[in-house]
Amino acid sequence: MIKGAAEAEEAGFEPVPPFSLSPTSMSAAPRPVLLGIRDAAVEEGSRCSWDTSKAGGRADGVPGVTLECPHCRVCTDFLAHLVQVYCPLEGSSYHRTLNVWACLQPGCWGRSESWKVLRSQCEETVCRQRAAETKPAAVPTDWCEGADDWGTEDLAAAGSLCPGTSGTPSLEPDAETDTDADEQTGRLQRLSLRDGDEEGTVLPAALVPRFQPFYIAVVEENLVEQPPLTHEEELLHEYQGREGVIPGQTPPAGGGDGAVAEAYEKGEVRHGDMAFVKFMKQIASCPEQILRYSWSGQPLLISPLPVGKDWDIPACENCGGRRVFEFQLMPALVSLLRSTDDKEVSVEFGTVLVFTCERSCWSPGNQRPMEEYAVVQGDPDAAFFS
Template identity: 40%
Template sequence: MASSARELTLIGVCDGDIDPRRHKTSFLTNKVGGPPDWSPLTARQSPCCGRCGSTLVHAVQIYCPLDASRFHRNLHLFACPQSECRGGPQCWRVLRSQCLETAVTASRPAPAQEAPRSATAWCDSADDWGVEEEEEEEEEEDGWSGGKNSHVQVEREASERDVNSQLQDLSLAESQGDVPILRSFFISVVDESDLAGEEDDLQHVQQLLKDYEKREGVVVRALGGVDLEEKYEKASARHGDGLFAKFMKKISLCPQQILRYCHGGEPLFICKPPPNMAAVVPACGICGGSRMFELQLMPALVGVLQMAGGGGGTELEFGTVLVYSCTNSCWTAESQSAVDEFCFVQLDPDQQLFK
């Protein structure tokens, strides 16, 4: 099993709150926070912190089937919300789960959609894990390996959004008991190559401004009030090398990106990695094979991660979290337990530059 030969980088951005009274989610949904949606054949898990033993919060869920594979495939990232554990590598876990397409055909859940307007749609007996029981939908699945896709667009008035988010927080806090829950948002997927044209347009406009300044002898304020090129230079000087500046310049195409996905590609380091990075990434604990880079969480996600139920702004502090998964994506049809993959955490050398 392998992803497409062309190295494709997809970026994820937040796309509105998930209100459990209006939206059903399933393991086919890309989302931030909320409870994890396990596939029908995968045992539910509540992983604990390797440092303090606390129950980890579910941070991100990604549906990422591989090309030419018979399996559905998910990655779930969990992190410890305790202040003393923030940023620690042993305080993050990523679990990979898979299931055969044929095994879920009879009860296949639909991608996240607006639920029927029914007073009993989300009663206590409803399926908390988002499996569609009444009908099958033939909509395209929202994956990461096969190309760019978009999630449901959530459009509503600001006042309605506030009410819905409060109801969501209350519902999640009550239904999950002592398990910590983060506010939940859809993730929309964009092909990074589609943003290149926008960068060319911006550079062209900036060049026109420079020509105008030279010709007229005046100074025009930088576009958007921010001189990105100057910021890169300052960042490079402050941190002693160009790696952080390169990171900043790369994400300037879409500063609000919360996730980058490039299965088998190259990670975008925020600071200098260990010289023996290849040795730092352990072999797969199941098959003993090598692991490859698959995705990373980005600094913009830090400001999005908030506890549900008005629990305050519990931030998970990190610069970027890199996920390495089994090159073979080893799995058997009989497997029912999600398997651990590897997280490598880099702290943010200058968090205020992202605010």
């Protein structure tokens, strides 16, 4: 279960490693794929730590880094926090967390500019220092095999939560005196979204849509138990072996089993290519996966790239280095996102591909997260229901 060290220990769970792959060790070997699946719900009122992988809820700030609620570049609405992925790179001295937000306006679905990916990092020495400053008597907890110890529970208090409008400091009201309370109130009032609102000043945090949070568990794709083959799948495998057909390719016309050929034809007619068929076949062993992680690996496309076009991923805005694929959000996540109130809010997508700086560049003392890049592919079935 992906939880902070203190929470995992209290619940009696064995620590589960985060999404973590080594850039150096993967250079000469096939890159493993880690799958994220839904785990237990985050209890109401509890606060997660920045080293927690979860869906929904608030974004948890890495120590020393200020996170702010971003706006949609298209409609200017606040974005909703979808996932938080703790994904340190092996061999790096930095802890590393990625947060993904999306616009919930239907007109913005499927538009990459309506998504936001922010990368936050913190050196372990800084994490230890922050923990010591928060609570000097903290008892460290070993949360991952081979990892150093630190008080995760205390670190949660050091992180900043999703505050309000862009460009404002993180606010976590903790006033203990009337003077402090007045100061906090004044700061919150200055965050009004509109001047002269007849309803009075509106606290932005109340307008930020939020989904019910749950933890994300991590498993290796090649360790997932394969379900028994159906009769149709057995025929498909026999056909592929007999005819030398590569999975994902269209079989030659006029040969093979009728049922198999019909299955391929449906894929061809319905979507115009085999990308969707290949996508569904790849995730069949674990259809409940909500996230696929493979740093510098290959994304799993739900629809093909336009003919004659290749990836057009912009370079890192900070260091100018190239970006590489890191993870993608999967269709199963859509149905698991539930609003925290009575409002019917949702987001629709086929898959969302996240590309990050290959160098994972970061300057010591940096207090702002680095923005990364998302590519949104729509659900091919959406056209049949629109």
